[in-house]
Amino acid sequence: MGRFGASLARQLIESGYDVLAIDSDFRTVERRSAAIPNIVQLDSTNIEALREIGADCFDTAFVCIGTNFEANIMTTVSLRKLGVKHVIVKVRTRTQKEILLRIGADEVILPEHEAGVRLARRIAGNFVDFLEIGPDMCLVEIVCPERYVNHTLAEAELRRKYGLTVLAIRRGDTVISNPPADTKIEFGDELLVVGKLDDAERLSA
Known part of the structure; x- marks a missing residue:
């Protein structure tokens, strides 16, 4: 062993x-x-x-x-x-x-x-963490782009624009699980999203 x-x-x-x-x-x-x-x-x-x-x-x-x-x-x-x-x-x-x-x-x-792939994805996509959960699906923790700061999740329209679902928001030491649509995104927020890898990379670009 x-x-x-x-x-x-x-x-x-x-x-x-x-x-x-x-x-x-x-x-x-x-x-x-x-x-x-x-x-x-x-x-x-x-x-x-x-x-x-x-x-x-x-x-x-x-x-x-x-x-x-x-x-x-x-x-x-x-x-x-x-x-x-x-x-x-x-x-x-x-x-x-x-x-x-x-x-x-x-x-x-x-x-x-797999460790090498995860590290490369984190570096290339500005991902905090990354986990493949299927052939075309992943969980990604990503620092929210500044263009969405001070917008609510509803205003950001991440599902419509990128096909991504926000499962949680990490804000410092606090984790907001299943955040409501009127949650306002703050600078430095990390979003835990699920969706296609290509779409997550588009969000981080």
Whole structure:
């Protein structure tokens, strides 16, 4: 279990989820056991071993094996055979992603690539933060352009002009959720909007 898998497990535990972590290396299990109490030493490519520890009882499985792509494939296939509802796999290349999707992974992530894309979007589009939530849809936190300062949301007409829906406004340490149409935009306000990426970039231009 590398840093990505360990961090993911800790975050899920802190969020109140039941987490069962697996690693084939006993030393890694010992090292991670303080932060991840329910961690076992196991060969995740062995379907019978997975069945014995009750892996088939979990709704979601994350496969974060790292450099051993063959183990990624075998573990994914085993989890699908066990009937795990949602299998998410971490890979290193686009080719690996295509292969894992073909053999049954529900979702495949490339953390390094996605982090780079997010950073580039933030720089190029003056985005505070950016998250893709579908093939043509994203959540974007953006500093509101000065041309809309002192206008209400109704006057700004962001939905009509850009197809963007404002979900919240961050104003300093205050967050205004589901702001009403008569909310006046102030200098420095950050808008959390949902819509198409191209439209968000047009707003920020």
